[in-house]
Amino acid sequence: MISPIRLPPAKSKAPNDSNQQELAGTMASPSPQRKKLRILLIPFFATSHIGPFTDLAFHLAAARRGVVEATVAVTPANVPVVRSALARRRGHAAVEVATYAFPPVDGLPPGVENHSAARAADAWRIDAAAFDERLMRPGQESLIRDRLPDAVVSDVHFFWNADVAAGLGVPCIMFHAIGAFAMLAIFNLLGAPAAEAAGGGVVALPGLSGPDIRVPVTELPELVRSQRPDGRATGARVSSAHKRCFGLVVNTFFDLEDRYCDMYVRYGYVKRAYFVGPLSLPPPPQLAAGDDGSRCIDWLDRKPARSVVYLCFGSLTHVSEPQLRELALGLEASGMPFLWVVRSEAWAPPEGWKERVGDRGMLVTGWAPQRAILAHPAVGAFVTHCGWNSVLETVVAGVPVLTWPMVFEQFITERFVTEVLEIGERLWPEGAGVRSTRSEEHELIPGEAVARAVARFMEPGGAGDAARSRVNELSAKALAAMAEGGSSHCDLRRLIDDLIEERTAGAGTTPLLLV
């Protein structure tokens, strides 16, 4: 047997330069200039995922200008979401956009490829399609084969990309757009018997250090709650893909979730872990709002410091009309100034409400510049659904929260925010009523409860102020993590170095005659 010529595996600290030359020299390659490290990123079809993936692409390209070429791959209808995320970045390094076809899905009209475009009743079809290997894999696999990148960064929905990449000898990295605490809780619950089978009631989140945290079964994500075997099987394949792939990147920072970050590699959830967030920092003031948002900022400019309650429930959450009505009445009764973003452009507040509230409240339907709002000194509290991007944004801005989780892992993230970080409180106290990730099970939160919680939290010297001093400390740590030499910045560069080393080592085991 003739053994192919192999290069020694790279071990040097700066493998890109030294080994490149070595490689070029050995091969007498016609192009001694080593190619860029080409990274292909594949997010799930939601703004809350495409945004952080695009931010990661931007940071990868910017951290090593001229070394990394990052491409975000989405289906055609989601291209505008990537473009608008890129538009927020000036001089957006070398971030490219690639597309693959969205497969036909029962119940979704052609061109409906994200939650925003789907009717509320059909939103689940987007999620179900995303986890469906038979549907989604072919388009993604041929894209990866065609482009043959040096690394694939995949959303967790698309667990098969670990196999696709491995088959091509390319490292695959999973990227989490939710926090370390919530994701570990879900992994651990997946390994435990289905929560509903465990007798209903309340479960203690297993296997997490720190405070004991108990969550009613109704508040758990569907994947770990239900006994449906297909859901459990998908969960098992997601965690197995994590164990096998090259590593994990999380949009969080070490000082925020230290004891949970530590668990990933130590307990074998993944081989390598990189904590690179918060990937989205507030835009510079002159770019803060843009035309659409300046109305909000102008209004905030007229309010006293820390007086305004800001409310927004994210891009994915549908709030029912009766609940919107209770919220409106509650905010009116609270007596507090408020800035409230309602996603539905069709909804109108109760008769006479606008007149009664007057300039004390501002209602925005559709889009609002959340990061600029949170950064505004007039904002004193944030009523949030606990989507991870919102949690990171409020941490960066140093604004304490009242929590109102609705779906997915949001109730778990709520526990992290209120019981671990203690940067806020539940809006609807424990025992007040049934909350659930299934909207038909969730009881209506009455207007009086909203009014009481908001007014209490905003009292000077009260819970809001105590939470604010804790979140302010975290804010400073978040900025330090992202700055040159900070933990997230170092992890980002370590990821790039590891990928370059992997490519060089991979080249070393490839028969050179075939290169």
Ligand SMILES: *[C@@H]1O[C@H](CO)[C@@H](O)[C@H](O)[C@H]1NC(C)=O
């Ligand atoms: C969703 O898809 C539509 C096309 O159906 C597209 O116009 C829109 O930009 C996408 N938006 C978001 C926010 O996901």
